[in-house]
Amino acid sequence: MAQTTKRALADSMKKLLAKSPLDKITVKDLVEDCGVNRQTFYYHFHDVYDLVEWIFREELAEIAREEINYSSWSEVLYRLADHLTQNRALILNVYNSVSHGEVTRYVNKAMRPYVAAVVEEQAEGVKVSLENREFVTDLCTRGAAGLMCNWIETGMRRSQLLRLEKFERAVDGSLRLMLKNFEEK
Incomplete structure (x- = not known):
């Protein structure tokens, strides 16, 4: 039931974002559109920004639903780009409503686990510290997310x-x- 409610709130947010910037959408707008009460919203999310972050995480997880490996990581980037293109109005309304640093943080946070999986795959048989694997993960995540x-x-x-x-x-x-x-030698 909780996932159903979260998805219903997400659908309402996406519907509202297709017409309005994020900074103009209130919890009141969402609960009226969704047909739930404020308490239900706050049971699941802290605020509208928390809901948007949840939507990004869920949609990226859906896009990258298959196991990601070195030979398929770029395909995930292209699927993500296609998805963002299909939701262009929504994405631009979010991007133009919050600080760009916040969007960058969302994208980095969402992409990092997938990049980390590819780095770990490539580290097999290479004696490299966790600190250095994380450095390479950060470098590649920030490059892809920055683009x-x-x-x-x-x-x-x-x-x-x-x-x-x-x-x-x-x-x-x-x-x-x-x-x-x-x-390490």
Whole structure:
């Protein structure tokens, strides 16, 4: 039941975001649209920003539902870009309503576990400390998330999305090399 209520609130938020910026949407607007009371909303979420973060996490998890590995990580980035494009009005209303640093934090936080899984896969057989694996994870997460945020910032223009292809080329084969550069002898 809790997941059903959360999804209903998420659907209402997405519906409202298609028309209004996030900073203009209130809990009152959400509960009226969804047909639940304020107490129910606050049982599940602290505020509207918490709901938006939950939506991002859930949707990214759905996009990356299959196990991610080195050969498929870029496909997940493209699926994410397609999903964001399909929800362009919603994404731009969120992006233009909150601090851009907050959006960057959402994207980094959501993408990091998937990048970490790929880094761990590439670290197999390489004697590299956890600290250095986390450094490589942070570097790659921030690169991919930065490109995604830059794409959103430019109004999600198709030409900017081509930068993902360049990122894919730049990273191809280099994760293992980065890890080997930190290998303990």
